[in-house]
Amino acid sequence: MMGDERLENITSGTPFETEYSDELDDPDTAATEMFFDDLEAANANNSGEWVPADGEMRTRTVDVVSPSVAVSVKPEEWGTGDTTRSMRFSYEANTETQIEISATGTLWGKDEPQTETELVEADEDGRSYRYSLHTGESPHNQIHYPFDVDVRAGGQHVCSETITDGDHGEKVAVCDGTDGNVDTTDDLEWVDLNEQTGNYRVTLVDS
Template identity: 35%
Template structure:
């Protein structure tokens, strides 16, 4: 009997071996890991948003890219993509916004916004909400490179933590020049030649100043002028002169000052009918300032205690 193998048997063996190695290599190259766990990430976020107070939560993950779009979170890596929804409201991804990131990592509101709290003309909570809105606009719906840890923190702030100091302004009116009636200095004595308004207070305050009354000799007068004090201070002088007769005004002088409305600057009127030589009449005003917040903005909530809250996330 002839038990020799066919001549081409070793070719078959070699081919089979090559194919086996190729398949093994292909198998090693195929991804076998799980995709990121988006539901677990959303549960982590809701661990913070579900609290009535400031609360934090974090989750280690293996996503390369995370996208947060209002109430949804999408996570992806080389093994796939997963999605999940949030039940407790809109969250704000704050990657790239330093002060908000610091808050998520545990910094206090007072530490991050101390300069604004110390500035009487800046409202710290207003600045905070503006920065949150900027982060929302920049990052919502955008794929963000992830670093392996998702952190969420619900920030609760009393809007009354900061107040704008009221605006203050003051003015005074005085007779600054006197004159006698031509030809009758001994009979009529000194009379009013110039009246001055001096203002100190608010930038761009528009003011109208007028005086009226009787000349020292005969007839009546009515003088007025206006100015916008761009630098917040200044003066307006009104000369009382009847022209060719050169008459000054008799005492008392009646004056009227109108402060125009402009934005948060309220309209005011100050008037007097008894200004005399040697008098300095004074006026002051205080304008309260308040900041209005958008209660309807989806990122900002208001709890029963009157405190605002927002959930910030770093991916």
């Protein structure tokens, strides 16, 4: 890991979540993928030749969680005709991560669909927020069924669901189970993946 400051810090004991906090806080960046890119570059720079050590060798095995998110939506209040005035989103993740939740549909009295997006911090505790269309732009404060809900995390579009008038008052799963996994596409022989937990394990060596 010589030559990469962040990887050297992790080998010395700094938590992965600290060194890659900016990536973890960005829904358009896959922190695990960035970590593996850095590992691959460091491995290439330090392989194939003898590297003299000027001190003690340090090794550290790191577990990195690939985020998995669960998101549901419940339309709460009828509007005019086939519309709703509000909806409640519930969400959680297996690790602290920021996710992007978008609802796309046509407002009452409008011709073109529009998208409303919310950035939220998800973790294992589970949280929710109420999205209300009660604005000062009456009567354009209702969204027609059907409308689409999309979820992004870790730089990826994770899952989506179309919500219909038959779902009104019901809690609808948008991401549930394995469809909420944020995939990491790297196939690196020096990284072990626990299929059950989604944890990646890699051993770092520095001097």
